[in-house]
Amino acid sequence: MRPLLLFILLLCAVAASHSTAAPHSSRPNVIVIMADDIGYGDVSCYGATQVRTPNLDRLAVDGLRFTDGHAASATCTPSRYALLTGEYAWRKPGTGILPGNAALIIEPGRFTLPALFKQAGYATAAVGKWHLGLGGETGKQDWNTRVGPGPKEIGFDYSFLIPATGDRTPCVFMEDQRVVKLDPADPLLVSYGQKVGTEPTGREDPDLLKMKPSQGHNQTIVNGVSRIGYMSGGKSARWVDEEIAETLTSRAVQFIERSKERPFFLYFATHDIHVPRLPHPRFAGKTGLGPRGDALAEFDWSVGEIAATLERLKLTQNTLIVVTSDNGPVVDDGYQDDAVTKLGSHRPTGPFRGGKYSNFEAGTRVPFVVRWPARIQPGTSDALVCQVDLLASLAALCGQRLPATAAPDSLNVLPALLGERKTGRDSLIEHANQISVRQGNWKYIPPSGGPKVQGGTGIELGVDPKGQLYDLSKDLGETQNLHDSRPEIVAALTALREQARSNHRTAPHP
Numbered sequence: 001m002r003p004l005l006l007f008i009l010l011l012c013a014v015a016a017s018h019s020t021a022a023p024h025s026s027r028p029n030v031i032v033i034m035a036d037d038i039g040y041g042d043v044s045c046y047g048a049t050q051v052r053t054p055n056l057d058r059l060a061v062d063g064l065r066f067t068d069g070h071a072a073s074a075t076c077t078p079s080r081y082a083l084l085t086g087e088y089a090w091r092k093p094g095t096g097i098l099p100g101n102a103a104l105i106i107e108p109g110r111f112t113l114p115a116l117f118k119q120a121g122y123a124t125a126a127v128g129k130w131h132l133g134l135g136g137e138t139g140k141q142d143w144n145t146r147v148g149p150g151p152k153e154i155g156f157d158y159s160f161l162i163p164a165t166g167d168r169t170p171c172v173f174m175e176d177q178r179v180v181k182l183d184p185a186d187p188l189l190v191s192y193g194q195k196v197g198t199e200p201t202g203r204e205d206p207d208l209l210k211m212k213p214s215q216g217h218n219q220t221i222v223n224g225v226s227r228i229g230y231m232s233g234g235k236s237a238r239w240v241d242e243e244i245a246e247t248l249t250s251r252a253v254q255f256i257e258r259s260k261e262r263p264f265f266l267y268f269a270t271h272d273i274h275v276p277r278l279p280h281p282r283f284a285g286k287t288g289l290g291p292r293g294d295a296l297a298e299f300d301w302s303v304g305e306i307a308a309t310l311e312r313l314k315l316t317q318n319t320l321i322v323v324t325s326d327n328g329p330v331v332d333d334g335y336q337d338d339a340v341t342k343l344g345s346h347r348p349t350g351p352f353r354g355g356k357y358s359n360f361e362a363g364t365r366v367p368f369v370v371r372w373p374a375r376i377q378p379g380t381s382d383a384l385v386c387q388v389d390l391l392a393s394l395a396a397l398c399g400q401r402l403p404a405t406a407a408p409d410s411l412n413v414l415p416a417l418l419g420e421r422k423t424g425r426d427s428l429i430e431h432a433n434q435i436s437v438r439q440g441n442w443k444y445i446p447p448s449g450g451p452k453v454q455g456g457t458g459i460e461l462g463v464d465p466k467g468q469l470y471d472l473s474k475d476l477g478e479t480q481n482l483h484d485s486r487p488e489i490v491a492a493l494t495a496l497r498e499q500a501r502s503n504h505r506t507a508p509h510p
Contacts, residue, residue, distance in 0.1 A: 032268065060369045088431060127251050171222040
């Protein structure tokens with residue numbers, strides 16, 4: 001009897017070990033790589049010829065490349081807010097482009113994308129550009145202690161961040177909401193109202209600059225570059241711009257290595273190719289397009305490092321990667337970095353009109369690549385999808401039910417993301433300086449006032465006192481305004497827009 005009992009116990013142990021492993025093998029790791037200011041035409045898998053992005057291209061070849069994938073806004077803070085909350089940022093005041101000393105704009109305890117994964121048993125991390133605010137009150141942070149609330153309070157187990165963005169103070173890294181390498185004897189002060197300390201500024205000391213601003217960006221100088229906002233102290237903690245990509249990528253890789261034994265979710269928000277563009281010397285001159293093109297090559301290197309880490313750890317097959325951008329492209333966004341003079345024939349917007357800040361299609365239509373070798377068949381999809389939908393879609397993937405009032409604008413388009421269905425959303429709100437609406441191939445931009453072209457950037461904003469209607473099936477460049485000839489379409493899209501503005505889901509998700 002004893003050998004038989006031993007045999008039975010052995011079988012039970014084997015069965016238990018298989019049972020323990022099954023949830024990880026059936027639930028993919030998830031990595032969202034959020035690029036900064038990269039346009040639809042900036043990468044070679046979307047048609048760029050003057051710059052090559054071989055690592056992203058490989059993901060696109062092995063996965064699904066979306067031709068109608070959108071950021072939730074034409075600027076950074078609101079698109080990031082929408083991705084993490086499943087709510088359009090235009091519904092909530094105070095979610096525009098934030099100063100570097102803004103308070104956290106996502107309420108602690110709110111059901112977010114990282115909170116979803118924590119609920120599903122995943123390890124969670126945010127690495128890279130944050131720009132969603134830190135602390136409970138704007139301008140009241142003590143940067144010399146733990147600054148909260150922040151990523152931890154909305155679902156991230158670990159964070160390693162640029163607090164705002166590269167052209168804004170404070171110019172330091174924060175790990176788990178504390179400034180990295182800060183010397184207590186040299187406390188950090190940050191201000192967006194008046195100058196603090198005696199630090200040189202771009203306005204007062206332009207001879208100290210290694211990259212001069214083209215507009216704005218003339219306050220405290222850090223690493224030879226003047227920024228938006230003032231700071232003093234914290235000298236041992238200040239970043240070197242040329243090392244940002246390598247620092248952030250190494251932290252993302254380290255998190256993957258630490259988490260390889262359990263499902264994990266990584267939100268990796270690169271700084272490239274946002275200004276100031278100061279890529280590592282090994283990328284300088286690599287593209288012939290100046291620092292902007294070289295930063296594109298550096299971004300692609302970061303993508304390659306993530307992919308190589310997954311391959312080395314044998315995690316490729318069961319890891320879902322989404323690579324996208326927070327908004328459309330901008331060439332001159334505040335610094336004299338040769339981006340305009342060396343642009344040549346490169347078209348960052350691809351076939352579209354506008355760019356970052358714009359109501360036109362290039363404001364939000366961005367690269368959108370999804371790879372999961374265990375599940376997704378390679379190909380191209382024309383399905384209409386948006387970053388705001390990731391929360392509901394990934395909840396369905398993980399078998400998690402969303403709370404009734406969570407993610408009010410997020411739709412479950414998982415079949416489209418997995419390539420199992422050719423259609424995604426029926427309609428989409430596109431957000432820039434106002435709210436436009438897409439339904440199928442029809443695009444309606446309501447009347448608005450103000451300048452048609454943004455000063456400094458030269459981007460067409462899609463502003464016109466007359467409403468604009470475009471048929472994107474025939475006119476991707478939005479050049480033929482059909483507003484007067486198709487009043488019935490204008491009326492239908494106007495009604496749809498107003499319905500979207502008034503709707504705010506309170507019923508449970510289906």
